Amino acid sequence: MILGIGNQLRGDDGLGPQAALLIQQAKPQWPVRQLSDLSGVLDYLEESADLCLLDCLQGAGPVGSLHSFDLLKQTLPPIRVGWSSHGFNLPALLGLSRHLGQQPRRLLLFGLEGACFAIGQGLSSPVAANLETLCRRVITEVQDFKPL
Amino acid sequence: MKTRQIKVDLLARVEGEGRLEVSLKDNRITDLSLHIFEEPRYFEALLEGREYHEVPDMTSRICGICPVAYQMSSIHALERIFGLDPGPEVRALRRLIYCGEWIESHGLHIYLLHAPDFLGYPSGIHLSQAAPEVVKAGLQLKKIGNQIVQVVGGREIHMINLKVGGFYRAPSRAEIKALQAPLEQAVTLARECLAWVGTFDIPPLERDYHFVALRHPSEYPMNEGTLTSSKGLSWEPAAFEDHFVESHVARSNALHSSYHGESYLVGPLARYALNYDRLGAEIQDLARQVGLREVCRNPFESIKIRAVELLFACVEALRLVQGYEPPPPVEVKVKPGAAAAITEAPRGLLYHRYQVSEAGLVEKANIVPPTSQNLRSIEEDLKALIESNLELDDEPLRLLCEQAIRNYDPCISCATHFLDLKVQR
Numbered sequence: 001m002i003l004g005i006g007n008q009l010r011g012d013d014g015l016g017p018q019a020a021l022l023i024q025q026a027k028p029q030w031p032v033r034q035l036s037d038l039s040g041v042l043d044y045l046e047e048s049a050d051l052c053l054l055d056c057l058q059g060a061g062p063v064g065s066l067h068s069f070d071l072l073k074q075t076l077p078p079i080r081v082g083w084s085s086h087g088f089n090l091p092a093l094l095g096l097s098r099h100l101g102q103q104p105r106r107l108l109l110f111g112l113e114g115a116c117f118a119i120g121q122g123l124s125s126p127v128a129a130n131l132e133t134l135c136r137r138v139i140t141e142v143q144d145f146k147p148l
Numbered sequence: 149m150k151t152r153q154i155k156v157d158l159l160a161r162v163e164g165e166g167r168l169e170v171s172l173k174d175n176r177i178t179d180l181s182l183h184i185f186e187e188p189r190y191f192e193a194l195l196e197g198r199e200y201h202e203v204p205d206m207t208s209r210i211c212g213i214c215p216v217a218y219q220m221s222s223i224h225a226l227e228r229i230f231g232l233d234p235g236p237e238v239r240a241l242r243r244l245i246y247c248g249e250w251i252e253s254h255g256l257h258i259y260l261l262h263a264p265d266f267l268g269y270p271s272g273i274h275l276s277q278a279a280p281e282v283v284k285a286g287l288q289l290k291k292i293g294n295q296i297v298q299v300v301g302g303r304e305i306h307m308i309n310l311k312v313g314g315f316y317r318a319p320s321r322a323e324i325k326a327l328q329a330p331l332e333q334a335v336t337l338a339r340e341c342l343a344w345v346g347t348f349d350i351p352p353l354e355r356d357y358h359f360v361a362l363r364h365p366s367e368y369p370m371n372e373g374t375l376t377s378s379k380g381l382s383w384e385p386a387a388f389e390d391h392f393v394e395s396h397v398a399r400s401n402a403l404h405s406s407y408h409g410e411s412y413l414v415g416p417l418a419r420y421a422l423n424y425d426r427l428g429a430e431i432q433d434l435a436r437q438v439g440l441r442e443v444c445r446n447p448f449e450s451i452k453i454r455a456v457e458l459l460f461a462c463v464e465a466l467r468l469v470q471g472y473e474p475p476p477p478v479e480v481k482v483k484p485g486a487a488a489a490i491t492e493a494p495r496g497l498l499y500h501r502y503q504v505s506e507a508g509l510v511e512k513a514n515i516v517p518p519t520s521q522n523l524r525s526i527e528e529d530l531k532a533l534i535e536s537n538l539e540l541d542d543e544p545l546r547l548l549c550e551q552a553i554r555n556y557d558p559c560i561s562c563a564t565h566f567l568d569l570k571v572q573r
Contacts (some may be wrong), residue, residue, distance in 0.1 A: 037212055037305055039256075043291060092273050099276040100284055 001044055002032045002142065004054040005090075012114030015134075017054040019110075022135045038088045045097040050106040050145035052138060055090065056127070063115040065124030066134055068141070071107040077083045086117040096123055106145070110138050150174055154534070154546050159233055159553060161261040161271070161311070163213055164560025168549060173243045175538050180531050182523065184400040184560055195513040200226050200482065200504055201312060204464055207500070207515070208306045208487040211559060213256070216249035216297060217493030219310045220371055221515075222499040224489030229504050230481060237475035239313040239371070244324075245310070246370040246491070247465035248296025251334065253494035254458040255293060257557045258341060259286025262451050265551040267346040270282055282344065289458070292334045296465060299323050313445055318474040331466040332435070338435065338459040345455045346438025349549065350448045353533055357445055357525065358407060358417035360392075362492050368426040368460055368494050369419065376422050377412070378443075385490045388499050394516060402560065404523045411524035414496030416453040416557065417444055445541060447529050447555040454557075493518050495557050499521050519558045 005018025006013040017034035024032040030050075035041060053071075060067045069076065076091045090109075097103050099134060115124040123131065127132055164184075171179040191210055195203060207222045208215035220242060227234065259282070260272030269275045278285040281503035294304040299319055301307025308317050362373030375383045392412075394403040406412070421443040424432065432442065435456050444453060484520075488501035496518030505567040535553050537545055 040304065043294075084238060092271075095273045096276050096283070100280045100287075102284075132324065 001050070002028070002052045002054065003035050003044055003129050004033070005035045005038055005041065006056055007036055009119060010119060011116040011118055011120055012056045012123050014121070015112055015114065015123060015127055015131070016054040017064050018123065019054045019131060019135055019138070022131065023138060026139060027128060027136070028139060030056060030142065033064065038086075039092065041093055042097065042102070045102050045104055045107075049104055050142070051104045051108070052142050052145070053090075053107070053109045054071060054108065054134070054138065055111045055145075056116075056117075057111040058114060059074055060111070060116075063113050063124070064130045065113045066137060067111055067113070068137070069109040071109050072103065076109075108141065109132060110141070150243045152542065154542055154549065155196055156312075156550055159511075159550065159560075161264075161550075161554055162209075163558070166560050168530070168553065170534060170549070172534070172538075177531055177534060180527060180534070181399045182527055182530070184402040184523075192513040192515055195502075195510050198510050199398075200508045200510065203502070203513075204310055204312065205306075205308070207329060208310075210515070210517070212254050213559060214249055214493045214495065214498075215306050216245050216301070216310075216510075217498045218500075218515075219492055220246060220308065220491045221489050221493075221498045222502070223310060223312050223504050223542070224371065224491065224499045225487050226504065227371075228487035228489055229485040229502065232313060232478070232480060233476045234314045235475065237473045238478065240471070240473070241319075241475055242314065242371055243298055244465055244468040244472075245300040245307070247308050247461040247468065248293045248455060250293070250298065250370075250461040250494050251338075252290045252293030252297065253557075254461070255286055255289035256453055257494075257554075258345065258451060258526075259289075259459065260285055260569070261557070262454075262554050263345070263348075264548075266345075266350075266451065267495070270553055272324075286341065289334055289337050289341070292330045292462075295330055296327060299327060301404070313478040313480040314475050314556075321472060321474065324469055324472040327469050331462060331469060334462040335459070335466060336457070338462045342438055342455040342459055345452050348451065349556060350405045350446060351447070351533075353448060353529070353536065353552075354445050355447060355525075355529060355532060357417065358410065358412040359421045359499065360407070360412045360414055360521075361418040362420045362490060362497070364424055364426070366426070368423050368457075368464070371491050373490075373492075375490060375497075377407075378418075378421060385499070386487045388428055388488055388490065388516075389501070389514070392499075392521070393514070394520060400523065402523060403516075403520050405521040406524060408550050411528055412460070412521065413525045414518050414521045416450050416457055416494075417447065418496065420444065420453045420456065420493060427456065428463075431456060431463070435457065447552065450555045450557075471528075482506075483534065495519060495522075495559055497521060517559065519556070519560060522556050522558070526553055526558070529555070 004016035006016035008014035156168040207218040302309035361376035362369035363376040364373040486503035499516040
């Protein structure tokens with residue numbers, strides 16, 4: 001399962017859903033979903049054996065740079081609350097899934113460093129320029145994912 | 149002279165962004181302000197000039213937690229303008245999807261946002277470490293609520309299947325029947341939830357609220373009813389703006405609503421107090437078992453009342469699933485005019501009023517969300533709470549204030565909209 005997370009009305013935060021859409025158009029063997037609500041990821045953490053999250057990043061490197069994390073092996077730094085509904089964020093969600101014993105077999109995160117998260121549609125130029133590279137990398141990296 | 153300042157810079161476990169500031173001098177409150185700094189969203193201005201059939205999809209975007217409520221209030225108001233009654237099958241299916249929203253919204257708030265306050269945990273994440281099975285039950289309830297919204301509305305959030313006149317596509321009998329087993333599980337989980345919150349220690353506080361909620365001739369209210377008040381007053385939705393007025397205060401991007409200049413309360417406490425007799429004998433009995441009276445004036449008891457309503461919504465959804473009949477298509481004939489409608493969002497009354505042209509274009513829109521209506525009450529609760537807990541140190545007092553704000557399950561993003569957008573150049 002590939003989940004693209006983000007709000008397409010907040011600039012680069014729309015990266016996740018846009019990447020998910022591009023990957024979906026390549027007709028992969030895995031289901032692909034767009035999620036605007038991070039808490040929705042919990043349902044898939046429970047059900048998916050292999051899960052790949054796509055999200056825009058901040059603080060990972062130069063704008064537009066591509067980063068990947070194996071979330072079952074690496075720990076994300078804590079994020080201050082208040083950036084999303086009810087203060088949910090990815091590290092908090094992963095903590096919840098760990099406490100509930102609902103972790104998938106594999107859990108990967110791919111993203112690009114974002115530049116602008118203000119209200120408005122469209123990705124910034126450096127992020128848009130690397131969108132296809134991100135999608136190609138994701139498709140390559142999840143080849144061994146177990147199909148549902 | 150002794151001065152104290154209590155500050156909560158960023159309210160956690162509420163939807164949207166706000167800040168609380170309290171100043172005390174010689175144990176007297178000199179300033180108490182709930183600052184709402186979430187950006188204003190201008191939804192009413194966005195609606196003007198749009199075609200009537202776009203309105204439900206646009207208003208659902210106001211909130212990711214209660215989009216059903218926004219679609220329902222807008223659809224009812226527009227149907228009232230067109231003189232359209234879509235019939236009992238549509239009515240039942242709308243009540244079913246509203247139950248779904250109550251289940252997912254109340255489930256999320258009780259388990260992950262509010263219960264940690266009563267049990268001494270800083271967050272739902274910490275609660276999940278200490279009591280994973282409890283949190284799993286809460287998430288399962290939320291998931292079942294989402295499932296209902298998905299099946300009836302086409303999506304879990306910002307549904308695409310609701311329209312003026314009914315539904316774009318009627319769910320099949322098999323799709324609705326598939327909800328029966330999850331809902332039977334939900335009824336069991338919701339009973340356990342009520343028993344669980346019944347064990348919580350409730351901080352003492354009594355407030356003399358003016359409750360306002362819908363009241364229906366035979367049902368616990370969701371989509372329909374007369375506007376009713378604990379002062380014995382009653383109005384049709386069209387009279388709402390004659391009595392309830394929104395005004396701007398400098399500290400808030402959310403308007404403050406008042407009843408002839410005074411605060412009033414909407415939401416679970418008000419609905420319960422004004423509709424206790426509509427809950428049915430079994431749920432009334434369970435409410436009594438957890439110490440609830442027919443009218444509760446302690447805002448901290450709202451978590452128990454949400455659990456009562458969660459159980460009611462599960463039982464009601466199961467009844468509606470068992471009696472499902474697919475609604476027939478309904479023809480919509482556009483007529484010019486203006487009308488208002490009110491429905492009961494999980495957080496309380498949601499008022500919509502529209503004026504539509506002969507061509508079906510929106511000429512005027514007004515939306516009054518529940519959190520705007522409760523902001524005055526929240527500030528009054530905080531004042532009363534602080535005055536009766538002055539002996540507490542700053543940190544426990546701050547935590548108690550945050551817990552009191554979460555009594556309202558406030559949706560700040562819903563509330564931050566301005567009636568008019570005026571640009572001066």
